[in-house]
Amino acid sequence: MRWGVIVFPGSCDDQDVFDTLKRDMGQKVKFLWHKDDLVGHFDCLVLPGGFSYGDYLRCGAVARFSPIMRGVVEFARQGGLVLGICNGFQILCESGLLPGSLVRNAGLQFVCQQVMLRVEETDTPFTCESKKGQLLKIPVKHGEGCYYADPATLERLRKNHQILLRYVDAKGRVSPSANPNGSLDNIAGVCNETRNVLGLMPHPEDACNMLLGSEDGRKIFSSIAAACAQREHRHA
Amino acid sequence: MLVKIFVSLKSGVLDPQGKAIERSLHTLGYGEVQDVRMGKYLELNVEASSHEAAESRIREMCEKLLANPVIEDYRFEIEG
Numbered sequence: 001m002r003w004g005v006i007v008f009p010g011s012c013d014d015q016d017v018f019d020t021l022k023r024d025m026g027q028k029v030k031f032l033w034h035k036d037d038l039v040g041h042f043d044c045l046v047l048p049g050g051f052s053y054g055d056y057l058r059c060g061a062v063a064r065f066s067p068i069m070r071g072v073v074e075f076a077r078q079g080g081l082v083l084g085i086c087n088g089f090q091i092l093c094e095s096g097l098l099p100g101s102l103v104r105n106a107g108l109q110f111v112c113q114q115v116m117l118r119v120e121e122t123d124t125p126f127t128c129e130s131k132k133g134q135l136l137k138i139p140v141k142h143g144e145g146c147y148y149a150d151p152a153t154l155e156r157l158r159k160n161h162q163i164l165l166r167y168v169d170a171k172g173r174v175s176p177s178a179n180p181n182g183s184l185d186n187i188a189g190v191c192n193e194t195r196n197v198l199g200l201m202p203h204p205e206d207a208c209n210m211l212l213g214s215e216d217g218r219k220i221f222s223s224i225a226a227a228c229a230q231r232e233h234r235h236a
Numbered sequence: 237m238l239v240k241i242f243v244s245l246k247s248g249v250l251d252p253q254g255k256a257i258e259r260s261l262h263t264l265g266y267g268e269v270q271d272v273r274m275g276k277y278l279e280l281n282v283e284a285s286s287h288e289a290a291e292s293r294i295r296e297m298c299e300k301l302l303a304n305p306v307i308e309d310y311r312f313e314i315e316g
Contacts, residue, residue, distance in 0.1 A: 058304055065301070094304065101306040103245075108252045148249055148307055182250060 001043040001228040003029040006072070006088075008063045013049035013085065013205060020205040021046075025221050034063070038071025043228040044081040045072055047088025049141070049203060059102065059144050060090035069095055081125055081224060082197040086142055089189075089199030098192055098199045099157065100149035106182020110143040114213065115180055115202060117188050118168040121161045124191055125227030126198040129219055135172050136165075136216035138202040140180055145201040147183035147190070157190060165189035165200055237316040239282050239294055243303045244275035244310075278302060287314050 003021050007014045014031065021027040032038065032045075034052075052063035063069070069091075076082045076097055084092035092098040105111060114137055119130040130136070149157065157163050165188040169178040174186045181201070189200030204217030245251050251273050258272035284290035294312055303310040 057302070061301060061304065093306070099306075101304055103249060103307060104252055106250055106252050108256060146250065150248065150306070182252070 001027070001225060001232070002041060003027055004032045004038075004040075004042040004045045005029060006032045006034060006045060006047050006068055008034045008050070008052035008066060008091075010052045010054055011048050011050035011087070013087075013203065016203075017046050017048045017085070017205045020208045020217075021221065024208040025218065025225070027221070027225065032068060034066035034068045036068055038068050038075060042075070042080065043231075044083060044224050045075060047072075047082070047084040047091050048205075049086030049088060052087055052091065055087075055144075058090075058094065059087060060092075060094040063087075063091045064095040073097060076192075076197050079194070079196050081228070083126065083220075083224065084197070084199040085203055085205065086140075086145070086201055089201055090144065092197060092199045097197050098190060099153050099162075100147055100190065102144050102201070103146045103148050104144050105142070105146050105180070110141070111145070111180045112139070112141040113180065114139050115188070116168050116170055116172070116178065117165045117202060118172050118174075119164065119219075120166055121164050123161075124164060124195045124198070124223075126191065126220055126223050127164055129223040129226055133172065134219070135168065136207075136219060137214040138204055138207040138217050139212075139214075140202045142181070142201055145181040145183065147181075147187040147201075149184065154184060157187075158185075160193055162191050162193065162195075163187055163189075164191050164198060165202070237282055237284065237287075237290060237314055239280040239290065239312055239314050241278040241280065241294070241298065241302060241310060241312040242275060243278070243298075243308050244273060246307055246309055249307045290314055
């Protein structure tokens with residue numbers, strides 16, 4: 001399978017995602033510059049973390065109009081897998097590929113810490129190698145990661161099982177103290193209705209090697225690889 | 237013409253900055269202050285044949301880029 005990592009001006013986790021996919025996960029991966037059109041065959045596109053366009057106006061507000069985003073939206077419409085991490089999540093919300101929005105952390109502080117996530121749904125390409133309720137230790141690092149959606153949208157997310165990851169404590173319980181940024185319903189990651197686009201605030205690329213304290217991030221990438229292998233098999 | 241745009245968080249959206257400002261005002265002795273909400277203010281110089289023509293373009297700009305309708309409301313004033 002082929003991965004593409006999109007580089008916006010101000011992206012800063014693009015290299016981390018690239019290295020993790022290549023060195024830790026043994027995947028084929030290519031950088032894609034935001035000013036280019038999306039050309040070539042890809043199975044999964046990653047929008048990495050960072051501060052695209054300096055976070056001017058709102059996080060992700062300017063990046064969503066980068067030329068490559070037209071291709072990303074079309075790729076997603078056709079069922080291609082799109083993973084937005086941190087600033088990538090913000091860009092996906094701004095572009096309308098994911099519902100809701102990410103606003104300033106409730107505590108106003110930039111948070112940079114390991115968090116515990118609970119996998120809520122496993123019937124997606126991003127979580128298919130996890131078990132329901134499985135805990136993943138993955139770090140967050142952001143100032144605007146408080147997930148917000150209006151009550152009707154939130155209800156729809158619950159009903160459609162689009163909330164894939166929640167912040168929990170070490171015992172796997174949803175609690176206010178386990179919530180690093182004030183996100184509604186402890187939401188750490190949501191997918192779209194067709195389940196081929198995921199946005200999450202935590203950084204799985206920073207949890208794929210024990211040197212970094214956890215290898216739990218591998219579950220996300222290996223799920224995607226497994227889902228793509230299955231897709232290829234089906235099309236063969 | 238000069239356009240003044242005000243972008244504010246919708247009422248249901250948490251505004252921790254507003255809360256922090258409110259607490260600070262209280263500390264300074266302004267106990268009468270409540271419900272501080274922090275927003276954004278933009279000034280634009282726009283060329284347009286009429287106020288009506290400018291209005292529809294500005295509304296478009298606000299909905300596409302300047303405000304995020306999921307979390308923000310906007311209003312604007314046109315001068316000149």
